[in-house]
Amino acid sequence: MSAVRFRSRRSTATSLLVPLALIATVALAGANGTPSFRGTVTLILCNLIVVLGLQVFVGNSGVYSFGQLGFATAGAYVAAFLTLPAAFALLQTPGLPDFIADAHLGALLSTLIAAAISGLLAIVVGLPLMRTSTLAIPISTFAFLIVVYNVVANWDRVTGGSSGLVSIPTTTSVESAGLWAGTAAILALAFKWSASGYRLRATREDEVAARSIGIAVMSERLIAFGISGVLCGIGGALAVHQSGVLNPATFYFGTTVTTMTMLVVGGARSVFGAVVGAIAIATVNELLWGVENGASLFGAISIGEAPGLAAIGLGLILLATMIAMPNGLSGGREAGELPWLRRLNPKASVPPLKPKGSVASGRQIERSVESALRAEGISLAFAGLQVLKQVDLAFGPGEALGLIGPNGAGKTTLVNVLSGFQAPDSGTVSLDGIDVTGRSPVRLAHDGLGRTFQAALPFAQLSCLESVAVGAMGMGAGRRQAIAVATDVLGRLNLLEQAALAAGSLPPGRQRLLGIARALAVRPRYLLLDEPAAGLNEAECGALVAVLRGVLDDFGCGILLIEHDMNIVMELCSRIQVLDDGTTLRIGTPEEVQADPAVVQAYLGTSFLAAVDA
Amino acid sequence: MTELGQNLIDGLALGSLYALIALGITLVYTVMGMMNFAHGEFIMLAAYALFVFAGLPFATAVACALLAGVAIALIAERVAFRPVRNADLSAQLVTSLAVAAILQNVVAVTVGTRAQSVETPAAIGESTSIGSISVPNLEFVTLGLTAIVLGGLGWLLYRTRTGLAMRAAAENFDMARLLGVRADRVIAIAFAISGALAAAVGVLIVMQTGQVSPTMGLTPVLVGFVAVVIGGFGRMFGAVVGGLLLGALSSLLGVYLPDGLAPFREAIVFTFPVLILIFRPHGLLGGEIGRARV
Numbered sequence: 020m021s022a023v024r025f026r027s028r029r030s031t032a033t034s035l036l037v038p039l040a041l042i043a044t045v046a047l048a049g050a051n052g053t054p055s056f057r058g059t060v061t062l063i064l065c066n067l068i069v070v071l072g073l074q075v076f077v078g079n080s081g082v083y084s085f086g087q088l089g090f091a092t093a094g095a096y097v098a099a100f101l102t103l104p105a106a107f108a109l110l111q112t113p114g115l116p117d118f119i120a121d122a123h124l125g126a127l128l129s130t131l132i133a134a135a136i137s138g139l140l141a142i143v144v145g146l147p148l149m150r151t152s153t154l155a156i157p158i159s160t161f162a163f164l165i166v167v168y169n170v171v172a173n174w175d176r177v178t179g180g181s182s183g184l185v186s187i188p189t190t191t192s193v194e195s196a197g198l199w200a201g202t203a204a205i206l207a208l209a210f211k212w213s214a215s216g217y218r219l220r221a222t223r224e225d226e227v228a229a230r231s232i233g234i235a236v237m238s239e240r241l242i243a244f245g246i247s248g249v250l251c252g253i254g255g256a257l258a259v260h261q262s263g264v265l266n267p268a269t270f271y272f273g274t275t276v277t278t279m280t281m282l283v284v285g286g287a288r289s290v291f292g293a294v295v296g297a298i299a300i301a302t303v304n305e306l307l308w309g310v311e312n313g314a315s316l317f318g319a320i321s322i323g324e325a326p327g328l329a330a331i332g333l334g335l336i337l338l339a340t341m342i343a344m345p346n347g348l349s350g351g352r353e354a355g356e357l358p359w360l361r362r363l364n365p366k367a368s369v370p371p372l373k374p375k376g377s378v379a380s381g382r383q384i385e386r387s388v389e390s391a392l393r394a395e396g397i398s399l400a401f402a403g404l405q406v407l408k409q410v411d412l413a414f415g416p417g418e419a420l421g422l423i424g425p426n427g428a429g430k431t432t433l434v435n436v437l438s439g440f441q442a443p444d445s446g447t448v449s450l451d452g453i454d455v456t457g458r459s460p461v462r463l464a465h466d467g468l469g470r471t472f473q474a475a476l477p478f479a480q481l482s483c484l485e486s487v488a489v490g491a492m493g494m495g496a497g498r499r500q501a502i503a504v505a506t507d508v509l510g511r512l513n514l515l516e517q518a519a520l521a522a523g524s525l526p527p528g529r530q531r532l533l534g535i536a537r538a539l540a541v542r543p544r545y546l547l548l549d550e551p552a553a554g555l556n557e558a559e560c561g562a563l564v565a566v567l568r569g570v571l572d573d574f575g576c577g578i579l580l581i582e583h584d585m586n587i588v589m590e591l592c593s594r595i596q597v598l599d600d601g602t603t604l605r606i607g608t609p610e611e612v613q614a615d616p617a618v619v620q621a622y623l624g625t626s627f628l629a630a631v632d633a
Numbered sequence: 634m635t636e637l638g639q640n641l642i643d644g645l646a647l648g649s650l651y652a653l654i655a656l657g658i659t660l661v662y663t664v665m666g667m668m669n670f671a672h673g674e675f676i677m678l679a680a681y682a683l684f685v686f687a688g689l690p691f692a693t694a695v696a697c698a699l700l701a702g703v704a705i706a707l708i709a710e711r712v713a714f715r716p717v718r719n720a721d722l723s724a725q726l727v728t729s730l731a732v733a734a735i736l737q738n739v740v741a742v743t744v745g746t747r748a749q750s751v752e753t754p755a756a757i758g759e760s761t762s763i764g765s766i767s768v769p770n771l772e773f774v775t776l777g778l779t780a781i782v783l784g785g786l787g788w789l790l791y792r793t794r795t796g797l798a799m800r801a802a803a804e805n806f807d808m809a810r811l812l813g814v815r816a817d818r819v820i821a822i823a824f825a826i827s828g829a830l831a832a833a834v835g836v837l838i839v840m841q842t843g844q845v846s847p848t849m850g851l852t853p854v855l856v857g858f859v860a861v862v863i864g865g866f867g868r869m870f871g872a873v874v875g876g877l878l879l880g881a882l883s884s885l886l887g888v889y890l891p892d893g894l895a896p897f898r899e900a901i902v903f904t905f906p907v908l909i910l911i912f913r914p915h916g917l918l919g920g921e922i923g924r925a926r927v
Contacts, residue, residue: 152915337730
């Protein structure tokens with residue numbers, strides 16, 4: 020029996036080999052051309068490395084950065100400083116410290132050091148920037164780009180100011196650029212397929228759901244930002260060693276637009292798309308340039324910046340892509356995921372999964388003073404509206420507590436407080452006797468708290484297997500272990516047949532089950548379910564009850580169940596807590612609660628009266 | 634004391650200009666959720682209208698610039714932004730980047746990449762003395778215009794039906810639509826006002842620098858973005874506060890920065906928002922974006 024995988028071996032091989040073959044073809048074409056054509060192709064390959072750097076961050080995080088060319092600038096200047104011949108260094112960069120000016124390193128070493136420094140710069144810059152929101156990051160990275168430009172253009176004694184540097188050794192050949200581009204493509208794919216890459220892609224699909232399974236959005240983004248900085252630095256260093264000249268505008272606004280166009284037109288989510296986009300746009304760029312200058316195709320060009328007609332053409336292409344084909348030429352797919360390639364090798368789809376022996380022994384529970392998730396005296400007001408008033412709640416492992424009440428009673432708000440998405444005004448939350456009030460959702464997930472949401476919040480572009488496995492990865496599991504956990508959980512929820520499908524393609528009912536599977540993959544000791552049965556049909560409800568019963572028995576985890584379907588509540592829960600208008604109306608066995616006139620009043624009477632009043 | 638007063642009024646005038654830019658960006662953001670990169674090109678195109686109609690009386694040329702700003706904003710909305718209205722934030726941002734690149738290069742190709750000088754009325758370049766403080770007339774114009782714009786926007790948003798529709802659309806676009814707010818109209822109005830604000834800024838910049846160039850919109854749009862980030866997304870008041878802060882900072886740095894650091898003023902000004910974001914990731918006045926809504 021073949022082992023369960025995210026992709027078939029053949030799909031992986033295709034995804035890896037097609038981009039490499041494309042790069043090799045371009046490099047070979049360049050190697051056999053005229054000297055000026057060689058130079059053009061070399062610069063295209065350098066640009067491609069920068070685009071791959073963009074892909075690592077933008078493609079996987081879904082957050083746009085307009086500052087990555089700042090790292091290419093940094094890499095280019097560092098590489099130039101380390102290799103300038105003594106006579107030129109004295110003339111152009113008198114302010115440079117001697118140990119740098121006298122380094123005179125070779126091509127490889129200077130590129131590696133440039134890459135390291137760009138990566139370091141990306142981490143330093145990313146530390147504050149990644150804290151901000153998805154919309155603030157593009158703007159603050161754009162500000163960073165302008166800051167870099169301003170510093171480089173005015174630091175005359177070190178950078179040569181706005182006139183820049185000349186006579187930099189031209190050591191980058193089309194062959195070496197091709198090798199570096201191939202390496203960059205492999206690195207970008209390796210990151211995308213790593214546990215870290217999966218976690219980052221989960222945040223791209225749904226930030227809130229990702230946090231609920233313990234993924235620290237900021238640190239995942241920072242890792243990719245750093246790797247992206249390294250690749251952009253390499254691209255910049257190689258480019259400067261091709262052209263031999265460098266000025267502050269080499270990697271500035273024009274290049275930012277060009278590389279962003281390449282990424283978006285190719286399809287940002289895939290490495291294949293980045294490679295295809297870079298090559299396609301570079302070709303179009305050359306053609307437009309040829310038209311504009313009346314020159315023959317593939318004459319000499321300067322990197323990136325495309326003034327005039329060519330830039331208008333690129334802008335129109337970018338605009339048309341955003342409007343008509345937002346996923347780009349590749350559709351966001353890797354080569355091995357393309358339908359027309361899949362038809363060539365029918366085995367390329369993920370093999371059907373078979374349930375294996377349970378690995379669901381649950382995490383070791385450290386026995387402490389008390390095993391319970393406990394909330395005491397929780398109060399919370401939104402803009403003067405008191406949503407929760409001194410609410411207490413507690414349940415232990417292996418127990419299912421039902422939380423019911425009319426709409427607006429505060430049930431979901433209470434779950435948000437318990438899972439750290441909402442800080443209470445007063446009151447404490449404790450997990451097994453430890454005060455966890457105010458801890459972040461990410462931290463609480465690591466402490467053993469899982470939750471689902473009223474909306475399914477699927478990781479739409481990930482497969483079902485990946486969506487669930489990423490829950491285990493959020494806890495630090497490697498890919499192999501995560502797959503084992505995911506297979507087990509999917510089997511319990513009868514979702515194995517859909518394992519290879521994109522989560523976003525499932526019907527709503529299945530998406531909710533997948534949400535529960537994802538929460539279970541975190542191996543929670545306490546699981547908070549917010550209306551899991553909403554939108555499920557009768558058969559699915561029955562299956563859900565069976566699954567939750569199994570969770571109680573096998574995982575030994577405690578469940579807090581918000582649900583309007585009383586049959587499910589009565590069947591699963593040993594105790595029920597009724598919430599009304601932010602206070603606890605009643606706690607008791609299902610029978611007691613059902614017989615309580617106050618509860619009946621809350622459900623039918625007050626809301627009915629309120630409706631009459633209004 | 635005199636020097637401080639002088640610097641304060643200079644800072645206030647520059648901050649007002651920045652606030653006008655930030656307001657134009659915020660207005661579109663609130664009704665459409667898009668940060669419009671092309672706002673800088675609206676500014677640039679209005680400035681070029683001033684250049685093209687330089688032969689006419691100045692007031693007429695200014696009116697032409699205003700019309701140009703409104704027209705280009707409406708055209709861009711209809712052709713480029715309406716098709717991506719329902720796309721995510723990042724896709725809209727990239728779309729506006731494409732529009733910016735196109736507009737900038739169309740001007741570069743048709744008029745030329747070099748900066749062109751524009752004549753403005755001599756009175757603008759003179760100064761008026763108030764006690765020991767000498768205030769350039771342009772600063773009076775800027776301050777007065779900002780006051781009029783703020784008053785006018787306040788009146789429009791809070792005293793008219795159109796304003797009510799715009800605020801409703803800003804709160805919850807889909808719901809407003811269900812309640813009968815005409816989405817196309819509201820968004821078009823927001824773009825028209827945004828274009829007019831951009832044009833006003835373009836005219837002020839030309840009166841300040843006396844020239845136009847295809848890339849002249851880049852720095853203003855960044856200033857506007859940063860002001861919006863500082864103030865907190867989607868808040869009119871935040872945009873004004875962010876603009877004023879940034880203007881005051883830039884103006885004060887211009888005076889007090891030691892000579893060696895003076896060339897790096899722009900770098901320091903744009904690093905400042907990062908410092909704010911470290912402590913207030915959602916801006917000074919907090920925005921709704923990025924907060925988890927569960």
